[in-house]
Amino acid sequence: MTQMGFYFDQTRCTGCYTCVVACKDWHDIPAGPVNWMRLQTLEEGKFPDLFVAFLAAPCYHCANPACMLACPVDAITKRPSDGLVCVDQDKCLGNKECKSLCLRACPWGAPQFGPEEGAKMQKCDFCRERLDEGKQTICVEACPMFALDAGPLEELRAKYGDVVQTAGFKYSDRFKPSVVFKPKQPVIKASAA
Amino acid sequence: MEENVTIVPTGCCHDCGGRCVLRAHVKDGRIVRIETDNGQAPQIRACLRGRAYRQRVNHPDRLRHPLRRVGERGEGRFERISWDEALDTVAARLIEVKEACGNAAILFVGGSGNQGLLHGPVPVGRMLLHFGGFTREWGAPSFEGSLFASMATYGTIRTGNTRDDFLNSRLLILWGWNPANTIWDPETSFTLARVHERGIRIVAVDPRYTDSAATFADQWIPIRPGTDAAMLIAMAHVIITEGLHDKAFLEKHTVGFEAYEDYLMGRQDGVAKTPRWAEAITGVPAAAIADLAREYATSKPAALVAGWGPARAAMGEQYSRAANVLTALTGNIGIPGGYAAGFMRAYSSRETPSGTRGSGNPVEKGAPPRRNSLYRLRGGTNPNSARIHGTKLFDAMIKGRGGGYPADLKMAYVVASNLLNQRPNTRKGAVALKSLEFIVVHEQFMTPTAKWGDIVLPVNTFMERSDIAPPWLGSPYYIYLNKAVDSLPDSKSDLDICRELAPRLGLPAALFPATEDQALRQIASNRSDIEDYEAMQRDGVLKIPLAGPIVSFREQIEDPERHPFPTLSGKIEIRCDHLAEMNDPLVPAIPGYLGHEEAYDAPLARKYPLQLVTSHYKTRAHSTWHNVPWLREIEPHGVWIHPCDAEERSIRNGDMVDVFNDRGRMRIPAQVTERIMPGVVNVSQGAWYDPDEEGVDRGGCANVLTNDVHSPGGAHPLNSALVQVERSPQ
Numbered sequence: 039m040t041q042m043g044f045y046f047d048q049t050r051c052t053g054c055y056t057c058v059v060a061c062k063d064w065h066d067i068p069a070g071p072v073n074w075m076r077l078q079t080l081e082e083g084k085f086p087d088l089f090v091a092f093l094a095a096p097c098y099h100c101a102n103p104a105c106m107l108a109c110p111v112d113a114i115t116k117r118p119s120d121g122l123v124c125v126d127q128d129k130c131l132g133n134k135e136c137k138s139l140c141l142r143a144c145p146w147g148a149p150q151f152g153p154e155e156g157a158k159m160q161k162c163d164f165c166r167e168r169l170d171e172g173k174q175t176i177c178v179e180a181c182p183m184f185a186l187d188a189g190p191l192e193e194l195r196a197k198y199g200d201v202v203q204t205a206g207f208k209y210s211d212r213f214k215p216s217v218v219f220k221p222k223q224p225v226i227k228a229s230a231a
Numbered sequence: 232m233e234e235n236v237t238i239v240p241t242g243c244c245h246d247c248g249g250r251c252v253l254r255a256h257v258k259d260g261r262i263v264r265i266e267t268d269n270g271q272a273p274q275i276r277a278c279l280r281g282r283a284y285r286q287r288v289n290h291p292d293r294l295r296h297p298l299r300r301v302g303e304r305g306e307g308r309f310e311r312i313s314w315d316e317a318l319d320t321v322a323a324r325l326i327e328v329k330e331a332c333g334n335a336a337i338l339f340v341g342g343s344g345n346q347g348l349l350h351g352p353v354p355v356g357r358m359l360l361h362f363g364g365f366t367r368e369w370g371a372p373s374f375e376g377s378l379f380a381s382m383a384t385y386g387t388i389r390t391g392n393t394r395d396d397f398l399n400s401r402l403l404i405l406w407g408w409n410p411a412n413t414i415w416d417p418e419t420s421f422t423l424a425r426v427h428e429r430g431i432r433i434v435a436v437d438p439r440y441t442d443s444a445a446t447f448a449d450q451w452i453p454i455r456p457g458t459d460a461a462m463l464i465a466m467a468h469v470i471i472t473e474g475l476h477d478k479a480f481l482e483k484h485t486v487g488f489e490a491y492e493d494y495l496m497g498r499q500d501g502v503a504k505t506p507r508w509a510e511a512i513t514g515v516p517a518a519a520i521a522d523l524a525r526e527y528a529t530s531k532p533a534a535l536v537a538g539w540g541p542a543r544a545a546m547g548e549q550y551s552r553a554a555n556v557l558t559a560l561t562g563n564i565g566i567p568g569g570y571a572a573g574f575m576r577a578y579s580s581r582e583t584p585s586g587t588r589g590s591g592n593p594v595e596k597g598a599p600p601r602r603n604s605l606y607r608l609r610g611g612t613n614p615n616s617a618r619i620h621g622t623k624l625f626d627a628m629i630k631g632r633g634g635g636y637p638a639d640l641k642m643a644y645v646v647a648s649n650l651l652n653q654r655p656n657t658r659k660g661a662v663a664l665k666s667l668e669f670i671v672v673h674e675q676f677m678t679p680t681a682k683w684g685d686i687v688l689p690v691n692t693f694m695e696r697s698d699i700a701p702p703w704l705g706s707p708y709y710i711y712l713n714k715a716v717d718s719l720p721d722s723k724s725d726l727d728i729c730r731e732l733a734p735r736l737g738l739p740a741a742l743f744p745a746t747e748d749q750a751l752r753q754i755a756s757n758r759s760d761i762e763d764y765e766a767m768q769r770d771g772v773l774k775i776p777l778a779g780p781i782v783s784f785r786e787q788i789e790d791p792e793r794h795p796f797p798t799l800s801g802k803i804e805i806r807c808d809h810l811a812e813m814n815d816p817l818v819p820a821i822p823g824y825l826g827h828e829e830a831y832d833a834p835l836a837r838k839y840p841l842q843l844v845t846s847h848y849k850t851r852a853h854s855t856w857h858n859v860p861w862l863r864e865i866e867p868h869g870v871w872i873h874p875c876d877a878e879e880r881s882i883r884n885g886d887m888v889d890v891f892n893d894r895g896r897m898r899i900p901a902q903v904t905e906r907i908m909p910g911v912v913n914v915s916q917g918a919w920y921d922p923d924e925e926g927v928d929r930g931g932c933a934n935v936l937t938n939d940v941h942s943p944g945g946a947h948p949l950n951s952a953l954v955q956v957e958r959s960p961q
Contacts, residue, residue, distance in 0.1 A: 050424045052411035052446045054849055059279040059861050063265055069286075069860030085873060085905045086453050090445035179269050182276040183421055 041101060041121035042164055043191035043216030046094055048204050050185035050220075053079055053092035060180035061096075064165070072150040074162040075177050080206045082224070089224035093206040094186060096177065097148035097162035098215030099123045105159075108143035110136055113159070120190075121216065122164050125149075132156035145210055164188065191216045236263065240771025242700060242710030243281035244693040246343035247852035248414030250702045251277035252772050253284065255694060255715035262288055262694060262716055268772070275417045275708065275772060280852060283861040287692065288716070292676055292858060294689035296721045304665050307682045314721070314731070317686050322735035324669040328641045329363060335594045335617070335638035338624070338667075339365040342648020343373075344855055345725075347698030347712065348754050352646040354729040354743060355673070359644065361738050364594035366638045369601075369618040369945065372653065374539045374574065376547030376946030381574035382611040383548075383807045383944075384555040386797035389783055390573025392534075393706070394422040396780035399568030402530040403433045404523070406554060407459065408538030411442035412849040416706045423447045432530075434523060436462070438844060439871070439913060440906040452523065453908040455831050456842045456950050458513040459541040461824040462520055463553035465509030468495045469524035470560055476528070477562030484791060485559050487806020491821045504824075512824065514908070528561050532568030536575070540846070540950060545827040545938070547946030552822035559803045565788030567780065577781045580760065581705035592617075598637070603813050603943050607799060612945065622655050622941040622948070625663035642669040646725060649854040651680040652920050652932050655947060656939035658895045661922075673725055676858060679920040679932070690725055691718035697747045699754055699767075707760070707775040711767045714747075726750075817943040829938060829953045831910070839892050839953035841876065841912050845933035848915035857919050868931045869900040871913040872956060877903045880957055887959040889927070890914060892952060895935035897928040898959050912956060916949065 061067070061075040078093040103123045106114040113129035116122070133141075134156040141149040141159070151157040165175040173179070175188045187194060195218055202209040204221035239255045252268035252275045262285045267277040297317035302308030328336050339359050341352025359365045371378070381388050394416065397403060403426060410419040420443070427433055427447050435444035436452045436459070444451050454462060470476050471492060481488045497503040506517035506524075513520075527533050537554035544550065554572040563569035595617040600606030604614030617637045619627045631639035643650075643664070651660045657679075664670065664683040672684035681687050693700075695718040700710045718724070723731075730743050744750035751768075755761045760775050767773035786794040795801030799809055811820035819825075829835060831842055847853075850862035857863075870890050872882065882888055884903040889896055890912065899914070907913055914933045921930030928935045936952045 049427075050446070052420055052442045054278055054411065054442070055865050056277070056279040056282055058865070059282040060265075060267075062861055063282055063285055066263075069864050081905060083905065085908065086440075086451060088440050088445075088451070088905055090440060090906065174269075176266075180267065180276065180282060182278055182417065183424055 039118065039121060041191045041216050042099060042189065043194055043218070044096060044098065045187040045194045045198050045218050046204070047185040047220040048091055048093065048222040050183040051092040051094060052183060053077060054182065056180050056182055057094050057177040057186065060176050061162075064176040070153055072152050072160065074150060074160070076147065078206055089205075091205040091222045093204070094177070095146055095148070097123060097164075098146060098217045099164060100216060101214035102212065104143040104145065104213045105140035105149055108139040110139060114140060122166065124163065125159050125161065127158040127160070130158040132158050145208070145213070146215070191218075194218050233258070235259070238266070239713050239715040240769070241694065241712045241715050242771060243277055243284065244346050244698065244700045244710070244712055245280075245852045245855045246346055246703070247278070247280060248410065248703045249278060249281070249417050250346065250700050250710050251275050251281050251417050252710065253277055253281050254771070257715055260716055270770075271774065273418055273774070278414060279850065279862065279865075280856050283856070283859050284694065286859045286861050287856065288694045290676070290858065293719060294674055294676060294687065294722065295719055296689060298687040300685045304670075304683045305661055307677065309687065314723070317688060318728070318732050318735060320686055321671050322732060324642060324671075325362065325736060328669070332639060332641050334363040335366050336641040337365040338628075338640045338643045339367050340624075340643060340645045340648045340650050341367075342646065342650065342653070343853065344647030344649070345693065346703070347693060347700045349698045349747065349750050350693070350696055350725045352725070354726045355644065355646045358729045358733055358736070358738065358742065360592055361742060362736050364592040365644070366594060366640065367592070367618055368621040368624055369612055370620045370622065370941060370947065372543070372621060372947040372949065374542070375612065376542030376544065376942055376944055377537070377539045377551045378574050378612060379605065379944035379946070380542070380548045380551030380555055382605050382608055383810055384552060384804055385571065385573050385784075386608055386799070387610060388574035389576050389579070390571040391575035391577035391783055392570060393577045393777065393781040394418050396567055396782060397422055397426050397534060398429065398431075399780070400426070400431060400532055400534040400570070401568065402526060402533040403431060404527065404533070404535045405433060405435045405437075405443060405448065406535060406537050407437055407541035408536050409437070409441040409443040409540070409846070411446055413847045414703070416702055416704050418706070438908050438911045439846065442849070452515055452519055455512070455514045455908070456541075456844050456911060457544050457546070457830055458824070459550040460546070460553045460822060461509045461512040462515055463550065463557050464495065464504045464822065464824055465506045465520050466524035466527065467491070467553070467557055467560055468504045469506060469521045470528045471495060473525070475525065476560045480562035481560065484564070484788060485803040485805050486800045487804060487821060490806040491556065494821050494823065527557070531561065531563065532566050533561070533563055534568065534570035535563070535572050536570060537572035542946055543949040544946060545829060545940070545942055545948040545951040546817070546825040547942045547948070548944035549822055549825055556805050556822050559805060564803065565782060565784035567782055569782075571783055576705045577783060578705045578707045580701040580707065580709060580758075581703075603815060603818055605809055607809055609797065620941050620945060622939045624650070624654060625656060625660040625939060628663035628666050641667060642671075643667055644671050645680060645684070646673040649678045649680045651683060652678065652854045652917070652934060654939070655934050655937035655949065656894055657920050657928075657932055657934040658926070659939060673728065678854065688728055689719070689722040690728070691722045695719075696724045697751060699751050707777055709761060709767060709773045711771050711773065713768065713771060815943060827951065829948070829951050833953070835953050839955045840910070841954050841956060842910060843890070843933075843936055843952040843954045844911060844913045844950045845916040845937065846913050848917060851917040854917040854919060857917060867900055868915070868918045869902040870956065871902050871904055871907045873907050873909040873911070874903050874905065875909050876912070876956070877901060882956070882958055888956050889959050890936065890954050890956050892936055892954045894938070895928060896926070897931050897935050899931040901956075912954065
């Protein structure tokens with residue numbers, strides 16, 4: 039089975055949020071709490087010896103998804119052809135009834151719920167429509183730094199290596215998120231005043 | 232692909248540092264999605280601002296009808312009127328002011344909010360010139376200090392190399408330069424990443440650990456705002472005392488080295504400009520200054536990129552002059568991998584073909600050159616003394632000729648400008664704008680400035696008209712903006728407004744080309760690098776291939792006999808006679824470190840101990856995009872403050888705080904972060920002024936706090952205000 043996944047070059051990411059906005063535009067998501075692509079800013083150290091990194095976080099379409107295991111009604115499934123983790127909103131009970139079990143289970147906060155009561159789960163769908171047309175995901179095509187890539191995980195590993203940890207991201211052997219990184223290391227030594 | 236969707240190739244055209252490809256997906260006359268360049272390399276990919284443009288075009292707050300003020304100025308109460316009534320009123324007031332007071336009483340503020348060659352302020356300026364002229368401002372808020380220094384040193388603003396040339400450098404110094412947020416032409420950040428990946432060392436000098444410093448730099452040197460010149464001067468001292476300067480280069484290509492050497496060694500003032508001297512001023516350890524000096528002088532070719540931000544200061548041109556001169560001391564000019572600093576334009580697409588700076592403005596005819604202007608040089612800022620500096624517009628409105636200004640201003644014609652928000656000392660501006668008899672504003676939204684208008688005319692966005700836009704600073708490409716959707720029913724383009732206003736002013740309709748296409752073809756035909764108009768229109772972009780990187784001053788260095796620098800001496804001016812002639816100790820002929828009344832060590836610092844910088848933010852271009860929900864939610868607008876300064880004031884992250892000085896007060900959340908040096912706070916510029924009943928700005932408009940004076944060379948002192956911060960009253 040093919041498993042689709044992401045590559046993220048954390049050394050290139052300037053934290054510009056273009057992927058976040060492009061995703062909201064493409065998938066027509068209003069301003070508010072729902073973000074299929076999220077951006078985290080990590081700030082460590084004391085002035086002037088700092089480490090700042092960014093993490094662009096979509097859904098990692100795990101081999102063994104925590105959200106799928108947590109869902110009480112099997113609304114979350116893995117698409118056999120490419121391993122994408124899909125949610126059936128007709129089956130989803132909504133966040134009021136099941137207390138967002140999928141979101142609580144996911145170590146990376148991928149499942150998203152709107153502000154309305156009983157909101158159904160939604161999340162990064164790997165731009166399935168675009169994929170079907172042979173196009174890249176919108177985030178990959180948006181990134182001005184060419185820091186993102188998406189495709190069959192085996193191909194990404196062959197191209198970029200198999201590093202699965204990076205600043206702000208802890209890999210899970212149990213869930214096996216489909217992602218590889220070029221991690222950013224704290225190396226900067228500043229000149230203290 | 233969704234059915235019934237048409238993709239229109241267009242672009243982004245506000246005053247960010249970009250100018251990027253947008254491909255608008257249009258369905259049933261509405262933009263439903265936006266993509267960017269996924270074509271031929273180099274791709275010109277839009278940033279988050281361009282990607283969010285759908286929410287700006289389709290924004291519920293767009294102005295939909297001409298408006299007439301019914302409340303007080305600034306109160307924001309308006310009534311809807313017809314276009315005929317609006318245009319008749321504007322024409323009548325223009326004629327009235329002209330007849331009673333002359334054209335100099337008409338202030339035309341053509342802002343940077345639209346960067347197309349056809350729309351925005353362009354047709355309005357043309358119309359008003361034919362109407363007999365107007366008073367205008369001089370001094371660009373963004374860059375006047377850098378521009379002045381560039382002209383004084385090199386006689387030109389074309390001092391940059393194309394970005395790909397950074398790959399030829401052995402060291403890059405990003406001085407007050409944050410292209411990850413300010414873009415500085417779209418390929419810049421990606422190129423810096425490639426430079427970094429090649430192992431070329433990058434050093435960032437900045438009071439903030441910016442996104443650029445965090446992503447690209449191997450070393451961060453925090454520096455006290457306004458003291459950059461001192462560090463650059465001390466670096467020159469190290470380089471010369473250790474004999475690391477390029478003596479042959481200096482001999483052959485520069486004038487005035489000896490005078491600078493005298494200053495550095497303290498031969499006149501008894502103060503040697505050593506790293507220890509600079510440490511006390513800049514807060515940068517002497518050893519770090521000396522190390523960077525040695526590294527820069529011995530890593531040839533090295534690129535010192537002198538950002539414009541540190542020059543937006545009370546003595547801003549001195550920093551920029553000192554940076555330019557340092558590149559000359561090390562012979563890093565005119566060679567691949569080097570960099571001359573200066574204004575840093577590399578390619579000509581931004582420049583008008585004629586290249587003249589005579590305005591043809593009847594109001595300015597015969598006026599002598601302004602004091603402290605570089606009037607003997609060709610190019611650069613127009614030196615005409617009939618112009619009013621941008622920082623002094625508000626003061627001039629209040630005082631007129633009696634205050635020493637060239638005109639008694641009676642009305643303002645404001646186009647593509649959020650004047651009140653984007654010039655220093657906003658609260659003074661709010662008083663000043665009340666003193667005018669009439670204000671007309673072309674706008675897309677009810678901005679703080681539009682609220683002060685008497686007549687507000689709703690103009691369309693660049694998605695609703697066609698235009699051609701050159702890159703922001705000047706890279707080898709053009710954007711062709713194809714109209715993607717129809718204008719809102721009762722809005723018009725600036726050009727259409729002028730077409731309808733001109734006859735009311737007794738001007739011929741033939742002043743403007745009949746159609747957009749005709750006008751754009753004419754614009755394109757004046758530019759030799761646009762060879763195929765149809766292809767540019769079809770693709771929405773024209774990328775001009777270059778044989779290799781552009782390296783400014785290559786000819787001047789390789790063959791100085793045949794290619795002198797466009798300065799008065801024909802050489803790089805370390806000491807500049809044109810400056811000496813000004814006979815003003817605040818514009819020395821050689822670069823110098825100069826204090827001022829809001830410097831870190833000024834007496835005022837006892838009352839207001841924090842230095843304010845007003846950076847550019849990634850979600851706005853100045854005040855444009857401020858009201859777009861997708862961008863507003865990314866980070867709340869707040870004030871960056873270091874934990875030690877916050878703790879002293881019992882401030883926690885997220886607390887509402889007052890940032891204030893004698894000019895004004897704002898109330899915004901504190902963002903407590905190690906990414907700013909102690910003693911410095913940052914409020915990014917461009918958030919909209921929103922005063923409450925007590926006059927406290929709840930919007931966080933940085934210019935509520937900035938000073939309405941300019942540097943001797945014309946810089947806006949936007950990074951030179953002293954402030955205090957305290958917890959807001961509960």
